[in-house]
Amino acid sequence: MTERGASSVARGADHLAVGDSLVRWNGDRMIIDIEEKAIWLGVPYHPPVRGRVVIEPELWSGQRFALDPAGRHMWRSIAPRARVRVEMEQPGVSWSGSGYLDANSGSEALEEGFADWQWSRAHLGREAAVLYEGVRRDGSTFASALRFDAQGRASEEALPLGAPLPATRWLMGRRTRADRGHARVVRTFEDSPFYARSAVASRLFGQEVVAMHESLSLDRFRSPIVQWMLPYKMPRRA
Template identity: 80%
Template sequence: MTERGRNSVERSRDTLAIGDSSMRWLGDKLVIDIEERAIWLGCPVRPVVRGQVVVEPEVWSGQSFALDPARNHHWRSMAPRARVRVEMERPELSWRGSGYLDGNWGSEPIEDGFADWHWSRAHLGKEAAVLYEGVRRDGSRFATALRFDGSGRAHEEELPLGAPLPPTRWLMGRRTRADRGHARVVRTWEDSPFYARSAVASRLFGKDVLAVHESLSLDRFKSPIVQWMLPYKMPRRP
């Protein structure tokens, strides 16, 4: 997560390299090599995060979705279900389990299109569920509940009830949806002034699930104070 200049970026049909980190397709596997620096008092220091992540999709999906009427922003769940292997050298740890792969792209900065959004993904046996909702920059709201079947095809479901969640330590609001309108934060993995990622337990489409959940406040992200703080957290190109 280091800002870099154009000369530090390389892209081909199967590979994207940014600085010393890269991702590349090897057959049906996505191999992600990580070599990132920490930052102290605004200055990068020696590499402290190094390792490899391998994502093997179990189910592919070719469907993409426009998130705004002007179609400036799109989202696609490429692999609603995947197997993931993590092997880190620094810190020394490893992990294997179930995962997911998606992507967003657009023709304008994301903060120009949205005020906030809230997203979650959960496994439902051999299927997967994705909930997406937020507020666009013009004040209009959007919300979608998708269920991906075993072949990777997305089916739009009736929206579950809104389920409030407690704010983060930075007092950022977050919300989700669930059967009977009840959900519980099990653990928050990442908590920043404008972004949070958590594990959320709920009941969804008749099944008890443990979902990966994220909330993003673009109003906070674009605020002058957060923009001033970012270089102290993430190495920034001069």
């Protein structure tokens, strides 16, 4: 919720601390302890957010994929399937359900390498599917349809047909892929000038699914207007 300086960040082989919040591995579980205060000009302006998220992978995958020919950007689906438990003290809410864990890494900022991308993940019985495509900064494109089996092994599938989706309230373009080239937005969870996260229903690899979907416009993200707006959404500490 608040950007941090180098002195407020610490990391090791099995943990990452950002301010008072901590991400750590405990055996095969990832535990995220959240302790956040929204501060503007040194003054709290929102009740603190406090709680814990526990991620228990059901499938593991060690495969890493390069998103550009030079290998400056790598992506790994660490847990194509997982169980997630959320236990919040402030606000006092909790729930559990199915989830996913992945990671991006690279030697340059995302906006230097990409103009946009579209990503989605769906459960297929005991398996999982991930669709990933986008436009690189040089104008070239990439696209893949990966299917993870019950042992976490990924195989590349033929790309399903392109399926358009309605733009968001911020007029963010969204698109995905589906067996019949048709998909619908069930619910939009996050809608910002440069990012949207939604639940999308479609038929994929012969199964009816509801996928988690995200659209990211890095052209919008790096625009001066959005960069000017960001501190009002996520205050920056001195």
